[in-house]
Amino acid sequence: MSSMLETLGQLPFASLLHQREGTLTRELLQQPGGFGLGQVPDRLLPNGTTTMVCGYCSTGCGLKIHLKDGEAVNLSAATSYPVNMGMACPKGWEALSVMDAPDRAKTPLLRNSAGRLEPVSWDVAMQQYVQRLRAIQDRHGPHSVAFISTGQMPTEEMAFLGALAKFGMGMRHGDGNTRQCMATSVVAYKQAFGFDAPPYTYADFEESDVLVFAGANPCIAHPIMWERVMRNRRSPEIVVIDPRMTETAMYASQHLAIKPKSDQPLFYGVAKLLIDRGWIDEAFIAASTEGFEDFARFVADYDLSRVVLETGLRPEQIERFAETIHERDRTSFWWTMGVNQSYQGVRTAQALINLALITNNIGRPGTGANSITGQCNAMGSRLFSNTTNLLGGHDFANPQHRQKIAGILHIDEQKIPTENSWAYNEIMEGILRDKIKALWIICTNTAHSWINQNHAREVLDRLDFLVVQDIYHTTETATMADLVLPAAGWGEKEGTFINSERRIGVTRKVRKAPGQALSDFNIFKLIAHSWGCGEMFARWSSPAAVFEILKELSRGTPCDFTGARDYSWIAQQGGVQWPCPTGMESPAQERRLFEDGRFFHANGKAKLLFEESRPMPEQPNGEFPFILLTGRGSASQWHTQTRTSKSAVLRKLYPEHLFVEVNPNDARSLGVVHNEWITVESRRGNLRAMALLTPAVQRGQVFIPMHYEATNRLTDAVFDPYSKQPSYKCCAVKLVRGENESHHTPW
Ligand code: SF4
Known part of the structure; x- marks a missing residue:
């Protein structure tokens, strides 16, 4: 076994499996449209250094990997990468060391009749995977199997997963753990701008006169973005809206310590002050927005006394906030989970977007209504996971979109579901209602992270079959699985991530995965062939080949990156922000959206959206104070x-x-x-x-x-x-x- 382990990652995938796996895999490899024999989807790089994107957070820092004999031996922060300019946070510095943990999943694990997980070959794992999921689909219908994806995999892998599950295996329902962090921003942007389009570039941290952080603690959550704020030479006013004195609030010139979940009425109250005092840009509102009159009528109810009562702030604090936006030329509004993870998150995010729109703080340096993402590839997931949106930001329910995607992928249009997927919470409810009988969880930890955890574990326990694909076999979710598929992690495979500022960056294979762990890409390929739909993915021979498909899927959309030539070109550019359509040979390193005041709705205007704010669903009382x-x-x-x-x-x-x-x-x-x-x-x-x-x-x-x-x-x-x-x-x-x-x- 040890000699086999040593060779992992050095041989072509197909021949590796020929050597190490049993008859099933060999037979699959001999089928027409097999694995693309001779392809080496991800291979180690030669000696020297290579720069790749960090695999933790959405900042997307460039890390320089130092190689010896083709393997990573150390890393340092890349000084020339435009995101981080030589800086990295502790997680980035330690990114390689965590991959050597003893609890890495090294072989497939199958729960035996005694209830214990025991190692099995990939052959057995694939037999069980196919037999049991097919049996469940035969008995309960194709939609009784669902998947939960992630914002941690390269875009090529998550697109492969979504296409395989829905077009190849007949699933309808799949969602990602990005539902837990970014769904609110996605919906807020789509409704307001007409596309899920964070408008900013990181230079805006340095070019703002006022930075408003709502429910965001970049000092510790996005430390390198905070370093960019520290580089600001415009003596910026920093306004932090958070009930708690966070690390970021300690640096604020104005800390608005509101009552929990009173951010929405605060923003409406500030909008009313701005409108009442004429501190708005009427020309921009008329040319670039719709719904202003209704919005102005709506916020008229949010007078100062009401907002004081609801937020717990003093009147002068609220007035000072409005004056600050008015007095300085460039205000940028930033938010993260304090806004997103809320029972009224979408309308709260849009309340911030409205402030940016009515004051014309968008599309100019140092401005914007800016959602900061969480995971390293949450932005890739938002566009290409094929979960609740059809690949490339398209819509399952739109016949033209289905036709377009089917044409690009060379598949039968009938394979594409005509309905959007259930969201994560609806999938969990579907398990409770016996509609979902099997779940395939990839690269996330539901049993730890899902809300109301005790109940979440009870829900997972009800499944007939739980497959977990992860780099560790000890996660709370993996220990509940019937089948564990061992996956390669960051640095052990290649592909692209899209960071918070829409920058596509490249990640490389710089070390071998342990044991029999395979890249998620190769696991999907193995499953496609085991399931009998390998032919459908014959062109998906490597991450680089899939990147070409993704480019085609993006063509003509707001996120068009058909001009991004290949991985090497992207790496030379220091990553490239979308849009980067064909013909954009030398994209500027920092670019923002909406500079022309045109948005993605058909009429080119942004929508001002609003709704009455609601009290917290669970109020403190005498028993739970x-x-x-x-x-x-x-x-x-x-x-x-x-x-x-x-x-x-x-x-x-x-x-x-x-x-x-x-x-x-x-x-x-x-x-x-x-x-x-x-x-x-x-x-x-x-x-x-x-x-x-x-x-x-x-x-x-x-x-x-x-x-x-x-x-x-x-x-x-x-x-x-x-x-x-x-x-x-x-x-x-x-x-x-x-x-x-x-x-x-x-x-
Ligand atoms: S800030 Fe994020 S991307 Fe940068 S090094 Fe830290 S974890 Fe990695």
């Missing part, structure tokens, strides 16, 4: 910590134990002391956490970082009605002193 806030804990932790917990360096940079921030006055009332272990309980579950007494949280509020396994025992499964994004940010909890084991949930 505190509001729980959740968010990022440190720059050294990433999401469910499946990777960052593997680094000894990173572990030293964040607290080992789960902690809960409590206001010292509340702590005094409860008799809680610093570093005391207490129980935090909601209506859905409870956890033990160390009390961290800090005035960073207001009285009546507590904060727990999202990264720890227990956090989502507490959260409430409430969703935005338009984006279906979970509302992680606020629910009611109580604090209980003492060792009360009955409060533990037995996981």
Whole structure:
């Protein structure tokens, strides 16, 4: 076995499988339209250095990988990459080390009759995969099998997954973990601008006179973007809107510590002030927007006294915010999860977009209504995952779109579903209603990250068959699986990511995946052939070949990147922002959208969209008197910590134990002391956490970082009605002193 392990990644994929796998795989390889024999989809690079994009967050920093004998031995931050200019955060510096963890998934694992996962060959894994999913589809219909995708894979892989599942295997329902972070921004942009189009470029951090951060903590969530803010030489005013004194709020010139979820009425109130005082751009509004009169009538109800009551701010704070936007020439509005993860996230994001539109703070340097993405390829997922949107930002329900995509892919149009997929929460509900009987989860950790976790695990337990494809076999979700498919991770395969500013960057294969782990790309290829639809993907022979298909899918759309020649050209450019249509030979390094005041709706205008704000669904009361806030804990932790917990360096940079921030006055009332272990309980579950007494949280509020396994025992499964994004940010909890084991949930 060891000699086989050593050869992984060095041989052509087909011959590798010939050597290492059994008869099934060999037979599959001999079928017409096989694996593209002779192709080496992802191969190691020669000695020297290569620059590739980091695989954690959406900043998309360039990392220079140092190679010896064709393998990565170290990395450093790329000084010439236009995103990060030689900077990297701790996660980036440790990106290689976490790939060597002992719990990497190295062989397929199948649950045996005794209920234990045991290693099996790829042959057996594929037999089980096909037999069991086909049996479920035969019995319950083709739509009884669904998939959950990710924002962590290269675009080529996620497009392959979406096309394979829906066009090849007959699934209708599939969604991504980007539902948990970016769905709100997608819907907000589509409705307002006519396309999912973040308008900015990172230079806008440096060119703004005013930066407004709403529900965003870039100091730790996007540290390199924050470094770009620190390079701003225009003496910017920094306005932070957050109930908590976050690391970013500490740097703010104005910290608006609003009551939780009162951001929407605040933005409406500021819009009213701007309109009443004539601090708007009437010419731009007339030429480039629609719905202004209705919007002005609507916000007339949000007078200062109402907004003061709803937000808890002082009148002069709200007025000062409006004056700041008016006094300075360039205001940029930035938001992340504090806005997105809300029961009214879409309308809140659009309330920010409206502020940018009515003041003409869009399409100019240092401006914009700017959603910052989370995962390294959330933007790729938004356009190409083929989940709730048809490939390339198209619409499953649109016959012209289906015809176009079928033509480009050379497939029967009838293979393309005519309805959009269920969203993540609807898939989970579908399991409860026995509509979904099998789930294929790729590169995400549902049992940890999904809202109201205890219930989520009960839902997963109901499945007849759960397949998990991941780089570690120890994630909370992988340990629940019936079948685990071992995947290569970042640095072990190639492809492209799209970052927050729409920049397409290249990631490379610079090390071998361990054991029998395969790139997700090759797993999809193996499944396609095992399923019997390999012919449909004959042209999908390598990530680079798929990139050419993606270019065609983008042609003529707002995200057209047909001018991006190939991986080498993109890397030479330092990444390239879309749009980059054919003929754009030398794209500028920093470009923004809407410079001409034209948007993507048919009439060229942006829509001003609004709706009455609503109170939090779960209000604190006598039994559960505190509001729980959740968010990022440190720059050294990433999401469910499946990777960052593997680094000894990173572990030293964040607290080992789960902690809960409590206001010292509340702590005094409860008799809680610093570093005391207490129980935090909601209506859905409870956890033990160390009390961290800090005035960073207001009285009546507590904060727990999202990264720890227990956090989502507490959260409430409430969703935005338009984006279906979970509302992680606020629910009611109580604090209980003492060792009360009955409060533990037995996981
Ligand atoms: S900021 Fe994001 S992209 Fe940059 S090094 Fe850190 S994790 Fe990687």
